[in-house]
Amino acid sequence: MKTKADIIEARIRKAFNKGCVKYSLLEDGDRILIALSGGKDSLELVRLLSQRARIFKPSIKVEAAHIIMDNIPYETDRTYIQHFCESLGVRLHILHSSFNESTDPNKTKCFLCSWNRRKTLFEFACANGFNKIALGHHNDDILTTFLMNITFEGSTQTMLPKLQMKHYDLQIIRPLCLVPEADIKEIAAELGFTKQKALCPYETTSQRATMTDMLHRLESINPEARYSLWNAMGL
DSSP states (O other): OOOHHHHHHHHHHHHHHHHHHHTTOOOTTOEEEEEOOSSHHHHHHHHHHHHHTTSSSSOOEEEEEEEEETTSOOOOOHHHHHHHHHHHTOEEEEEEEOOOGGGOTTSOHHHHHHHHHHHHHHHHHHHTTOOEEEOOOOHHHHHHHHHHIIIIISOOOOOOSEEEOSSSSOEEEOTTTTSOHHHHHHHHHHHTOOOOSSOOTTOOOOHHHHHHHHHHHHHHHOTTHHHHHHHHHTO
16 A cells, blocks of 8 residues: 555656656766755755666766855754765765855845855866756746746746756756645655754845745635746746
8 A cells, every 4th residue: 555655756756757858857978966955855856866867768877965154154964964865875075165255245145155055066066077967946946936036027037947057067957847845845754854953044034935925825826826837937
């Protein structure tokens, strides 16, 4: 008899495989570096891609990277994510980065942290022969970004399932692009994913949280709202 975890797992795997095929995210010979923050989304991405790497075609290799910001006083459970990756046969790289906010006082700490994280990740990937970086953005992230850009920028742009970088010989891929966050929350609870020890002290409630709530309100009006919104993006 199938367990609750089996049912959720099958649903996630179906959406994951559909996204990878529809947007040609995985190709023969890919060397993929997974950005592993330690949150539920990136943990699930490591789990899914590590399983996918065992399939013969397309032949892919995956490794993960966790970035520590040396000047931000927050902590992730590094021992847990190391054991998590080891259990899946995924090599984990621990990278260090930092920023000096005095060099650009017009930028927020969150912007500078994010920018330097990405730069560290991209430079490491290029220097070590990876051709793709996998990010853990799920379906809700992409739809929320779409709603934010419509509302505040008058733009229909959003995160793309696959993006060729301009200044790096890398592609960004988002294999969870069709996976709803609710399913990831459920599987994380069923499999006992460990949360971060402490959140970033500079993290505050943002417009993104408001737009995430708006997405859920739209779904309460129309259960098919997320599919309509996805089609409207023309991806």
